[in-house]
Amino acid sequence: MSPLHELGVAELGRAMATGQTCSVELVDHLLTRLETRQSLGAFLHVDADGARAAARAADARRAAGEAGPLLGVPLAHKDIFVTTDAPTTAGSKMLAGYRSPFDATVVARLKAAGTVSLGKLNCDEYAMGSANENSAWFPAHNPWDVARVPGGSSGGSAAAVAARLLPASTGTDTGGSIRQPASFTGISGIKPTYGVCSRYGMIAFASSLDQAGPLARSAEDCALLLSAMSGFDERDATSAQRPPQDFTAQMLQPRAGATAAKPLQGLRIGLPREFFPAGLSGDVAAAVRSALAELEKLGATLVDVSLPRTELSIPVYYIIAPAEASSNLSRYDGVKFGHRAARYTDLLDMYKKSRSEGFGAEVKRRIMIGTYVLSHGYYDAYYLQAQKLRRMIADDFQACFGQCDLIAGPVAPTVAWKIGEQGDDPVKAYLADIFTLPGSLAGLPGMSVPAGFGEQAMPVGLQLIGNYFDEGRLLHAAHALQLATDWHRRAPAGT
Numbered sequence: 452m453s454p455l456h457e458l459g460v461a462e463l464g465r466a467m468a469t470g471q472t473c474s475v476e477l478v479d480h481l482l483t484r485l486e487t488r489q490s491l492g493a494f495l496h497v498d499a500d501g502a503r504a505a506a507r508a509a510d511a512r513r514a515a516g517e518a519g520p521l522l523g524v525p526l527a528h529k530d531i532f533v534t535t536d537a538p539t540t541a542g543s544k545m546l547a548g549y550r551s552p553f554d555a556t557v558v559a560r561l562k563a564a565g566t567v568s569l570g571k572l573n574c575d576e577y578a579m580g581s582a583n584e585n586s587a588w589f590p591a592h593n594p595w596d597v598a599r600v601p602g603g604s605s606g607g608s609a610a611a612v613a614a615r616l617l618p619a620s621t622g623t624d625t626g627g628s629i630r631q632p633a634s635f636t637g638i639s640g641i642k643p644t645y646g647v648c649s650r651y652g653m654i655a656f657a658s659s660l661d662q663a664g665p666l667a668r669s670a671e672d673c674a675l676l677l678s679a680m681s682g683f684d685e686r687d688a689t690s691a692q693r694p695p696q697d698f699t700a701q702m703l704q705p706r707a708g709a710t711a712a713k714p715l716q717g718l719r720i721g722l723p724r725e726f727f728p729a730g731l732s733g734d735v736a737a738a739v740r741s742a743l744a745e746l747e748k749l750g751a752t753l754v755d756v757s758l759p760r761t762e763l764s765i766p767v768y769y770i771i772a773p774a775e776a777s778s779n780l781s782r783y784d785g786v787k788f789g790h791r792a793a794r795y796t797d798l799l800d801m802y803k804k805s806r807s808e809g810f811g812a813e814v815k816r817r818i819m820i821g822t823y824v825l826s827h828g829y830y831d832a833y834y835l836q837a838q839k840l841r842r843m844i845a846d847d848f849q850a851c852f853g854q855c856d857l858i859a860g861p862v863a864p865t866v867a868w869k870i871g872e873q874g875d876d877p878v879k880a881y882l883a884d885i886f887t888l889p890g891s892l893a894g895l896p897g898m899s900v901p902a903g904f905g906e907q908a909m910p911v912g913l914q915l916i917g918n919y920f921d922e923g924r925l926l927h928a929a930h931a932l933q934l935a936t937d938w939h940r941r942a943p944a945g946t
C-alpha cells in the first residue's frame with residue numbers, strides 16, 4: 452500500500468473497510484505530517500484532540516458493523532463554514548475568536564457520514580479574492596512553488612489537498628473559488644448547481660452566487676463527498692427541492708452507445724470561442740487543448756459554440772457580488788456580530804471604528820462599491836442593468852446547451868502567479884476571473900480537473916461546465932478522463 456497520505460478518499464475508505472488501516476492511524480499520520488508543514492499556511496486552526504476523538508468514534512462505528520465510504524475519512528473545512536468544534540473567522544479579524552453554537556449543514560452532513568475534521572482552512576477574507584492573499588491572518592502558499600499563490604478564495608482548501616496534508620476538503624465558490632484554486636494546485640474541484648448544497652451556516656458573501664463544493668484529488672472522490680454534502684435543507688430557502696443524489700452512481704453510469712474504449716461516445720463538448728481569446732496564455736491553451744484531445748480519443752466530439760457576453764460577466768459580477776456583500780456584511784456592527792472597538796465616543800463612532808478595525812482593505816472596497824451601486828440614482832444604471840445582463844448571460848448558456856452536452860475551456864487565463872505580484876491592483880485579479888464568472892452568474896455546475904502543466908511546471912486545470920443539475924454528466928466525463936490520464940496523480944515535489 453502507498454503511504455497513507457497519498458491515498459485518496461475512495462482508496463482510504465476501501466483500506467479501512469478491509470482493515471489495512473483505521474481512522475485513528477490515519478489521523479495520527481496526517482497530524483504528524485502537518486506539524487512540519489504549517490509554513491504552507493493552509494490551516495488556520497488545527498483541532499488535533501477533536502480529530503483524534505472523532506477518529507476513535509468512527510473506528511468504533513466501523514467495529515460495530517457500520518460501513519460507508521466516508522466513515523473515518525479525514526478532511527478539513529474552509530473557514531467560512533461555521534463549526535462548533537473549532538473557531539470560525541471567515542479569514543477576517545472581524546470574527547476573531549468567534550465560535551458558532553451550530554454546525555453548517557454541509558459540515559453536519561459530512562460529520563454524520565463519519566468524516567473526521569482536522570480543523571479549519573485558510574481563505575480570503577469573506578471569500579473575497581483569487582489568491583488567498585486577502586486572508587487577514589497570513590497567505591497560503593502553492594505547494595508546487597511556495598513563492599506562488601494557491602489561488603482563492605478557497606486557497607487553504609486547495610493547498611492542503613495538493614500537498615497531501617488531506618485527501619479532501621470543503622470549499623465555496625461564488626465566482627470561481629473552488630475551480631480556480633483547484634486549477635492552480637493541480638487537484639479536482641466541483642461547484643454544483645446553485646441550490647444543490649445548503650448555504651445554511653456558510654458565512655454569506657454574495658447569497659445569490661455562493662455555493663459549497665468539495666476539493667479532492669479525483670472526480671471519483673469529489674462525487675463521494677458531494678453525495679454526502681448535498682441535498683435539500685429546509686433551513687436554506689434557496690435549497691433545491693430534489694431527492695438525495697448518488698453522484699458516484701451517476702458518474703459510473705455508462706453512456707448509451709459507449710464502449711470500453713470510447714466511454715464518452717456521442718458526448719458533445721462545446722468550446723465557446725470567447726474562452727480561447729488571443730490574450731489566453733499559450734501554456735494554458737496548450738494544456739487545455741491536450742486534455743480536449745484526450746476527451747476526443749475517448750469518443751467525445753468537440754463543437755464550436757459562443758458565449759458572446761463572456762467579457763461582460765466581469766463588470767456584471769463585480770456589481771452584483773459587492774452589492775450583495777454590502778448588504779450581507781452590514782450585520783457586523785460590533786453589536787449583533789463581530790469585533791467591537793475598545794474605545795469610542797458614541798454609537799456612530801462605535802460602528803465606524805469597529806468596522807474600520809475589523810474589515811480588511813478588499814472587504815471595505817467591496818462594501819463601498821456595493822453601497823454605491825445600490826444607492827438612489829445609481830441603482831438603475833448599475834445594479835438593475837447588471838441583473839438584466841445576468842439573465843442574458845444565463846440565456847446564452849441555454850442557447851449553447853442546444854448544441855452541446857457540456858462546455859469546456861480554461862479555468863483561468865494563466866497559471867498561479869507569484870505572491871505579491873499583483874501589487875495593489877485589484878482589477879488585475881478581477882480580470883483573471885473571466886472564465887469562471889459566467890457559469891457562476893448563470894448558477895450552473897462547473898468543475899476543474901487537472902490538464903497537465905504550463906509555465907514553470909505549474910498545474911493547469913480544464914474547466915467543464917454542465918447544464919443545471921447535470922453534475923452526474925460532468926463527473927462522468929471527468930472520471931473517464933482521469934481513468935485515461937495521470938495528470939491528477941502527479942504530486943508536487945517534496946510531498
Ligand code: GLN
Nearest residue numbers: 578580624625626627628
Ligand atoms: N475571485 C472572485 C472574487 O474575488 C471569486 C471569489 C469566490 O468565488 N468566493 O469575488
